[in-house]
Every structure is written in structure tokens, then in C-alpha cells.
Amino acid sequence: MFSTYLFIFLSAVAIFSAINVLLSKNPIHSVLYMTLTFFTLAGHYILLNAQFLAVVHVIVYAGAIMVLFLFTVMLLNLNKEGQFSKTNLMKFIAGIAGGLLFLLLIGSLKSFDVAVVSNPELTQIGLVKNLGTILYRDYLLPFELSSILFLSAMVGAVMLGKKDKI
Amino acid sequence: METTMSQFQTVPLQYYIIFCSALFSIGVVGVLSKRNALVIFMSVELMLNSANLLLTAFSAYRNDPAGQIFVFFIMVVAAAEVAIGLGLLVVVFRSTKTIDIQVLNKLKW
Amino acid sequence: MNQNPKIQLTNRSKVVSNKEMTFMERLYLPAILKGLYITMSHFFKKEVTIQYPEVKRPVSDIYRGLHVLKRDDEGRERCTACGLCALSCPAEAITMVAAERTDDELHLYREEKYASIYEINMLRCIFCGNCETACPKEAIFLTDRFVASETKRNAFVYGKDKLVEPKDAPIDISKRQTAEVKTFKLDKSKSHNK
Amino acid sequence: MDIHFLTYKLSLAGGILLLSLLIAMYATLLERKVAGFFQDRLGPNRAGTFGLLQPVADGLKLFMKEEFMPANADKFLYILGPSLTMLVALLSSAVIPWGGNLNIGGVDYSLQMADINIGVLYTFAVVSIGVYGVMIGGWASNNKYALMGAVRAASQMISYELAMSMAIVTIVMTTGSLSVNDIVAQQHGFNWNIWTQPIGFLVFIVCAFAECNRTPFDLPECETELIGGYHTEYSSMKLGFYLFSEYINMFIASAMISSLYFGGYNFPFMDVLGVSPNWITIIGTAVLFIKIAFFMFVFMWIRWTLPRFRYDQLMRFGWKVLLPMAMVNLILTGFFKLLFK
Amino acid sequence: MQLLPILLIVFPLLGFLLLGLTQKLMSKSTAGILASSVIFINLVIATVLFNFVSSNNETLTTFLFNWINVGSLNIPFEFVVDRLSALMLLIINGVGLMIHIYSIGYMKEDEANNRFFSYLNLFVFFMLILVLSSNYLVLFIGWEGVGLSSYLLIGFWFKDHANNDAAKKAFIYNRIGDLGFLIAMFLLYTNFHSLTISEIAAKASTLEIGNPTLMVITLCLFVGATGKSAQIPLFTWLPDAMAGPTPVSALIHAATMVTAGIYLIARSSVLFVLSPITLNIILIIGTTTAIVAGLIAIYQNDIKKILAYSTVSQLGFLFMAVGLGSFTGAMFHLFTHAFFKALLFLAAGSVIHALNNEQDIRKMGGLSKKIPATFALFVIGTIAISGLPPFAGFFSKELILGVAYEHSLTMGLVATLVSLLTSIYMFRLLFVVFLKPESDAVKANHHVHESPKTMLLPMSILAFFSMVVGFINIPALFSENHQFENYLAPIFEISHKLVPSHETIPNVTEEWSILLLPLLVIVSIILFSYKRFVNEKALQSASGLTSLMADKFYFDEIYDFIIVKPSIFISNFFRTIVDQTILNSFIDSIGSSTLLIGNYVRRLQSGNTGLYLLLMVFSIITVLFLNIIL
Structure with missing residues (x-):
């Protein structure tokens, strides 16, 4: 029962902050709300006993990605959203589309009969040891390839960041 | 399905489906209703994350590690994507002094 | 450089050379360790701090510190408010207001005229001692006392309450009354009041 | 999860929290004393014997000072900044094993708050979110110096985080565990990791300096260039939080260094002492604190010896020296591990 | 012992990288010595390996890593040292060492000396991969690699456009052959689900003779071999390849790379003996090539081109032997040919060197007095290649001739004709270059000089081997000691079991006739050519059939x-x-x-x-x- 309450609490915080990401006028606030969302998601991961993912999630998303966002916002000095706002019609359409999508997603996902075979709180697959074994044994090639992806992303980012024209 | 669930007395899988769908839809609304490219970018991240969570949930409930491995790779891709995407945003900002996507219709040419 | 020696202001000057650093130098670690050694050696050195109010730094006998307005042997103020000290003051730190002695003030002031207000701004004073030299009445002297620290600027303007020596605790200025000074004072030809 | 265990853990957590605060408090005094001694001075010695009450006086002073908030500051974030910094600084103490197990009445009491099996990763995570406090604070001040300081701090921390992670990864490689407790337990006796990982240690300690924003890496708060860095606009206890968290960070970093490289609560000849395990645990904890004290002293020692880096030097050092060094170390470690498998 | 094959390829690779990366930094002499010492180490290793496999009859397999492992396709990067590859190792490293040492002297003046040596080392590296590989795909790496090095070395003086064209020509002709090889590999994989040579041999040996799939496969392999070994449709690149430096011609285009085709066929002998039609085609093509190239060689005027056509002709001879089913004979002649053809090329290089890069034999003559050492060495090479006893060529040719006569009298006579042609053009070359009265050009050239010791020494060593190496397989007539045949016997054991060999020992009268016939003919040819060529007649413009020959049968046209x-x-x-x-x-x-x-x-x-x-x-x-x- 405890975990259900925790789930509901985390979800509520997550959705609240996710909505606030959109509602905040100031991009910095958006970024910070986003970070909060990510922390609650990390909580969700722990709830699912996916410890490794939880920590990696914090390191990658909160520790790296959102810091990058913060950096960008600060460096570009985008404090005011002012002129950035869509017409109310667009917002209305967006809301309708989002709502539709929400319903359809639930509907289509529910129509799948997902067989539950284990208790997420006791499952051991999320531990570093197990995930690591699988990652380095069965998924070694994609793992190595992802490092190449990173390298190229790094090179690309550096190239983009260079001031002078190429 | 109901019978298997009752054995565990834990968070039902449907909760995760609903929660993740909600998060995803919020991301979509953000993408549609915002003009700030940065916020749109964040909304995309939100959508990625909701997919991640759902993958993890399925993986945990079905005792299949592939889902979590997949999440790991999605994170890798997301990190790379953010590095490049933000780099692009900065470049765009440098040349146009704005990151409003309404203004950035130069893609047309 | 050596063939044509230039005038050197100090023998501790060093010729700067921008030589390429060797590998060991570029490692920096030896230099860092050396620095650490130096600081560590200071760690165990005797501290040079003087804990001021309790311990005072020895000063010379003729140290020029806080002024004092002397009284004569009967306890009367010597100052006659002639204004020579203010005139001689290069920092213009001294101001005074003169007043005439009434009869019932005979035991207070030695001369007929006295300073009703006598102020020295200690923030301006440079402790040169010109006032002491200028004084014809041997009324003002510089002592080995320090000007105390204050939190407000006004407090540094010392009035008579702080300058005049207390009756019951005369300030010893005998150190300043050396033989030469005394003979100089006795030599009336050099005195102001000719 | 029984109540007994829960109360024990909570009291341990509270104890460690208080202890870190206390140690950080006295670290400020120690810093000033040490600085004094290095400069042939005495340091503060008026408030209490040897100035022992000085931290209290400082704290009181900070509390009493005027609470100033810039007019255009983002109020909430302005307060969030120092709080977050403090919070993060305190968080990382959770995974450090402060001693072995105490056996009281047949029950083992671990002196570690949480023996999570990914303790090292947890540390990474906590360190990586440490940037937020600084960045938020700097940005919320609405002051260009503060913002510059914040950006500097963030880029510095991110840069050095990488090399630090690499250094820790080598430790993980040699020990084969992500749990700090395991890593410490494996260094039983005098079998410390420093003997096998000298380069890793060097990299780690340098990065620890950078992460704690200590000289010679105290660019973010570099007075001569940026007034006061990210906390230019801060005053009173909010400034106190920033300064204080630096000392807590220093304490935690020293504890991490001791745990990862210097055997934590292990000490030589612990097996031949011939006293009861409880005593060993107590002595071990004492030894750990001696080690921590030593490293905090080293932090101060370095601070009062070396000058500050220039910003470009700092970045070049981080990316072109430390990171390659850590990588080479990683490769070498892997090589030797294969060789002596 | 397992490590040695790896070392074998590591050293030349290191040499290549070292020399290639420090081109401008290293002095020329150091570069040559470094490259040569690399090959010397290799030769020592090769000798050790050779001793190992020849003393105990087993193959040495070295597994490096799993190269490709996708689905059912499993290609290990694996080296095999058996008697065949050990022999090739000796040839490659032995001749290679000589030529490296020779190049120190020969390339001394060239500014790109270091690049040259790095290419040479690269070539050796790929050639070693080629012969060591346990499967066709890795072999193909070496195969393409030697093609690459050949391209680089032919176009070594790339500032001259003609050289580039020659290099491109060689490369493109080789590609046509490689296509055949590739198709063969695809077919092999689809049919045998493996590319490992030994596995394929084992699986193929269960098939019946004349299996059509095998025929197609072997034909495709043969197309590959014709490209690399310059056989009839694809041979014109080899004479053009003489645009490269002479040591290159000696090493790549005479001794080692061009024999890769033979090696490939010998390696796949099981497949070939099972497809008699292919063998017949090989026989026809080999014979035609041998005769046509021999005829062309007689009327060429470029010293290197003559030797190139001679090589083509000898290769045709080798294919003829293969076509007759005598793999041992082919390998033996390949072995001996490597020595004396390398010697001849080096000697030709020495002549060219002496005359300051003059290659036209019409502008030579009377050199026997001016460069006596080269002359002596050239004579030894000529005698060896012409097959005069007791030099090496005699023994190896005799083996093939024997097989040819065994096959049919016609075949025997054709083979004899080929060796006749060989001696004609070789002696013509010898006489025109060395014995004919001095031409005006030589008279005008006062700088004719003997080559330095670094060039003469390796030539002498090669000459020594050209003289004695034949004795390892003395004809049946004189001795029962067939060392070479016995040595290679295990390699062709399966093929011999499958198809009864032609290499039965001929009866004594036949043997005598085989021995005597070429001997007589050769002696008469020597006299004939001396009369004809030394007396200046031959150098007049040719007409009729001879002009056809002089113009290479208009193959290019x-x-x-x-x-x-x-x-x-x-x-x-x-x-x-x-x-x-x-x-x-x-x-x-x-x-x-x-x-x-x-x-x-x-x-x-x-x-x-x-x-x-x-x-x-x-x-x-x-x-x-x-x-x-x-």
C-alpha cells in the first residue's frame, strides 16, 4: 500500500511540475521545473527497483542535460518570454490535441494485454550487476556503437560552438 | 491479468500507463503550444522520459531486462541529441538573435 | 648585460628569462611540493604576533604619540591659548578657543588667558611634534601613548577632557626633558617671548 | 522494516548531520588558525580559549546581519540557491561508512547510513547536481558578476567531474564493486588503494579541490575578478550557507578520499591488536576521523600555499591534463588487471 | 611456436608504419637497413617454421581472433603454416631479403627511398598474409593487398604519367581477375558454408569428379589466378608493370606476387583435380600463354620487357604443369624460378644501373668486359632459366617435361618448344647485351661502372641458389631421392588419392630422351642465336611473322x-x-x-x-x- 501512495505522490508532483514547465513565463523556471520532474521520475525508477537507471537518470538528465539547458538559457539571456506566445487558438488546438492523444494512448495501450509475470519491487533485473552483465554480454555492439555516437555528438557540438565560420 | 495483479498487492501496471500517457500528452501540448524552441526541446525530453518510464515499468513487470537496456540507450541518444540540439540553438540564436520558431521559417528556403 | 653593467637599485633584482620549461618543471609537482615545504616550515616558526592590549611593542624614549596638555606643579593648566601650536601645525589639526581667567579660576589656570576649548583631530595629526617645539609655555607634549581605535570619526577629535592630564595622575614626560632640551629652553635668546 | 532499525538509522543520520555541521563549523576556525600559523600569526584566539567560540561568534554575526535581497532578484530562486547547495553538500555523507559494525546486545549496528550497492554512482549523482545551487544562486541575484561566477563555477564543476568519475571508475575496476562499503572493506589492514592507484589518487584529489571550489581552483569566488563570484549579492546566513557548504564539501571530500584511497576505517595491524571487534570499530572510526582531519589540513595547507589558476589555465588543465591522465590511468589499470588476472 | 606466424606479419607491418610515418626524418641508409633487418628477422622466423613443419609432419595453426561472426558466417583470422606455406615463406622472405639488400644500393640516389622501403615492407606484409591465411577471405585481403602494393610500386615514380597509366592498368586487370575470385568465394560459401580452405577441401573430397559446381568454382578461381599471374586474356599488364623500379619487378612481378595464382591453385588442388575440364582449360591457356609470350619475348628490345615476357611465359609453363595435374612440378619450378628470375631481374637492374637507366638493348653490347661480375651472374641466371644441367632450371623443367611426355607426345613436344623459346630469347638477350660489339651509345658512355657490393652480394647469393637449388629434387633417373616431392607430398595427398597422379616415375628410356632432347636443342639454339644475334642481323626491322611477334601479337590493339x-x-x-x-x-x-x-x-x-x-x-x-x- 505504501508504494501506491508513494506512486501517487510522485506522479502528482511530476505532473504538477511538468505542467508548470509549460506555464512558466520564465525559461529558467521551466528548466527548474523540468529538473524537478526528472527527480520524481528517478523516484519512479527506484519504485520499480531499477536502481541503476534511477542513478543514471539523475546523472544524465539532472546532472548533465538540464545543466546544459540552464547554461544555454543563461548564456542566451532568454529571461523574458514576452514576445514568444502563440495565439489562444493555437493553444486551444494544442490542448485539444494533447487531450485526444492522452485518451488514445491510454486506449491503445490498454488494448494490449500485457502479461504481468513479476513483482516490480522484488525483481532483480534493475540492479547494476544484472544490467551490466546483459549490457556487456548481449548488447556489447550497440554499447560500443553508442560511444561512437557520443564521440560524433561531441565533435559536432564543438564544431557548432566554434565562433568563427567554417 | 487481474488475478496476477492481486498476487502482488502493488502499484497496478495501468497506473503507469496512465501516468506516462499523461506525461507524454503534456509534452505534446508543450510542443504544440510553445514558440520558444528551448521549451519545445524540453517538452520533447519530457516525451522521451515518459516513454522511458513506461519501458522500465514494462520491463520490471515482465521481468525482461531488454526494456531497461533500451532505456539506457535512449538516454545515450538523448544526451547526444541535447548536445547537438543546444549547439544548433546557440548557432541559430547567434545568427538570428531569436529562438522563436515562428521566426525561424527560413527552413523553407 | 654583464659587459655594460647598468645602475642597479637593488642587488636582489633578477634577470627574467622566458626559457622553455623542462619536463620536470612542467610537471609542477616538485615546485608544488617545495611550496608546501616552505609553508610547512613557517607553520612551526615562532609567531611574531604581539597581543596588543596585554603586550605592548617597545617604543623608543622619544616616541611621539598621543598629546598631553600638562599642568604645572600646583595643578594648574599651563596652556595660555596663544595659538602658536595651531599655527605651527602642518596638518592643521589643532583648534582652540581662548577665554579670560576669572578670579575664582586662579587655581585652575596658570596664565590670565586660557583655552576654553582645545581640540586636536587625531585623524589629521601626523605626530610631527611641531606643536611641542612651538609651545612657549611647555604646555603641550607628545607622549608614548597610542591613540585608541574608535568606531566613529567624531570620536577622534580629542577635546580637553582627553588631552589635559588628570590632576591626580600626572603623565611622566621627563624622558622628553633631556639636558639639551632644558638648556635650549633656558636660552632666552632663542625664546619666542623676547 | 522494524521500528528499532528505523530509529537507529534515523538517529545515525541525525548524528552524522550534526557531526558534519559541527566539523564544518570548526573547520572554519581551523582554516583561520592554520592560515595564521602558515603566516607566522596566531589566528583567532580571543573568543574562548584558543578561539574555540569563534565559529559560534561568526555564526551569530551572520545571523544578526542585515538580510539583503536585490530588488530585481528572483525571490524564490534566490533563497533556493544556498539551500540547495547546503542540502546537496549534506546528502553525500549518506554512503560513507564511518566505521565497521558495532555489536551491541547481539545486534550488528552498521556505522554507515545507507549501504546502497551503487554508492559510488550515488556520489556521482549527488556531485553532479551540486551545480544547481551555485547556478541558481548566481542567476537569481540578477547581477552580471554573480552570473559570470555561476557560469564559471558550473563549467568548472562539470569539467572536473569527468576526470573525477574516471578516477573513481578505476577504483571500481580494481575493487569490482560500486558499494563504498565494499571498497572500504577490501582495503583491510594496510592494503590501501593508494598503493595501486597513485595516479588515480592524484587525479581524484585535484578534482576534489576543484569540486569544492578550493584554492587553487576557487575561480567562481575569485574576488579580484568577479567581486565575490556567484555569491556577490548574498549576505547574512544565506552567504553563510554558501560558505558553510564549502566546508561541508571539504569534509565529505576528505572522507571520500580516505574511504576510497586510504582504507577508510581500516588501519595497519588491526588484526594483531587482540582487542574485541567493538573496540576495533571504535578505533577504526577514530582513525578515519584522523585521516579526514589530515586531508582537511591538506586542503588548507594547499590553499595557503598555491596561487589561483587563471580561468583558461584551469580549463586547459582540466581537459588537457587531468582527463587524459585519468584515461591513461584507466587504460593502464585495465591492462594490469588483465595481466594479473 | 604459435606466436611466430604473428611475429612474421607484425614485423613488416611495423617496418611499414615506422618507415611510412618517418619518411623525412630517417636517413636513407637507416631506412634500407631497417627494412632489410625486418625481412632478415622474418627470414630467421621462416627458417624456424620451415624446419618445424618439415621435420615433423604437422600443420601449425595460429588463431588470432574471430574476424567476422555474423549468423552462420564465421570467419576466423587464422594462420596456417603447413609445408606449402612454409615453402612460400622461405621464397618470399629469402628472395625478399636479397632484393631489399639490393635496393639499398639500387635506390640510393632516389629521393623517395624511404617511401620505397615502406612500400616493400607493406608488400611483404600482405604477401605473408596471403600465404599464411587459413581461409579464402583472409587470403583475399592479402591478395588485394599485394595488388595495392604492386600498384603503389609500379607507379612509384608517379610524376611520370606513363608510369601512372601502367600502374592503373595493372590494377584494373587485376580487378577483373579479382571479380572471378570473389564470385568463386560466394559460390564456395553457398555450397560449402565455409571459407576455410581445409574444411572446403574435406567437404569437396566427397564429391564426384566433374561436379559442375566445382567446375564453375574452379573456373572462377582460375580467372582470379589469370589476373594475378598474368595469363592469356589478362597478361598485358605485366610487361607494362616494368615501369616500376627494377627491384620491384624482381620481387613482385617475377618471384612472388605473380606466383600467387599458382599458389592459390595449389592450395585448392583438391577442387581442381575434381574438375578435369578446368584443368584442361588451364592447360590450354597456360600452354598458349607460354608460347605466345615466348614468341613475343624474342623480338622485344627493352631488357626489362624481355624478362617480363619471359616471366609470363614461365608462368604459362607453370599453369601448363598445373593443367597436367603436376602441382608438385609447378611448385618446384615456381621455387627455382623465383631464384633465377629474381637474379636475372637484378642483373638487368645492374646493367641498367651501369648504363644510367638505359633499357634499350640496341644501345648495349660488349658489356661483358666492362661489368664482368654482372655478366657472370647474368650468365648463371640465363643458364639456369634455359634449363641447362646442372643448374636449378634444369631439374624443375625436367620434372614438368616428364609429366608432359607422360600425358602425350604432343604435349611433351609443346613443352619442349616452350623451353626452346626460353633459351632462344634468353641467349639472345645475353649475347646482344654482353657479347655483341659495343654499340655507339655504349662507346659514348664513359660512366659504365660495376654496381656496388650491396647490389652484387644479394645477386651472388641468388646465383648460388640458382645453381644448387635444383639438387633437392634429382630426377628419378639418377637418384631415388625426391626430396622436394616427398616434402610436398602431404599437401597434395588428398588430391592424389582422389585422382591418380600423372606423376608416376617414367621409364628409363623416356627419361633419357626427356633429358637429352632439350639438352641437344639448347646447345643448337645457343649456337644458332650466337650466329644470328651477335651478327647484328636481328636488330634490323622485323617483317612478317617476326613483326607480329615484335608487336606483341597486337594484344593491346x-x-x-x-x-x-x-x-x-x-x-x-x-x-x-x-x-x-x-x-x-x-x-x-x-x-x-x-x-x-x-x-x-x-x-x-x-x-x-x-x-x-x-x-x-x-x-x-x-x-x-x-x-x-x-
């Missing part, structure tokens, strides 16, 4: 006429009519209609990202909606 011209014509036809008129109008109509539609649809692409996103989301919604409904 025929190729030009049969292949190049028609292809240009067809290409032109397709370009103008099919493409420009028919296809273009069709495609243009697609384009114009797209343009028409696009004109309307493009309004959707407003550049407004928000709109795109909206459309995208609505599409997703539609898809999900359909998903639920359907």
Missing part, C-alpha cells in the same frame, strides 16, 4: 578493338539514344508532373515549425485512432 571500341560505341548509343532521348523524356515528365503537383502542395510547407508539429501530432492521433478502430 586487339583488346582495344574487341572490348574498348565496342564498349565506347555501345556507351555512346545508350548515352545519346536510350538515355538522352527515351529515358530523359520519361524522367522529365515525372519531374514536370511532380513540379506541377509540388506547386500546389508546397503551400503546406510554410516554414512554420509549429504547423508541422501540429500536422505531425494529428497524424499520430489518426494512426492511433485507426489502430483502435481497426
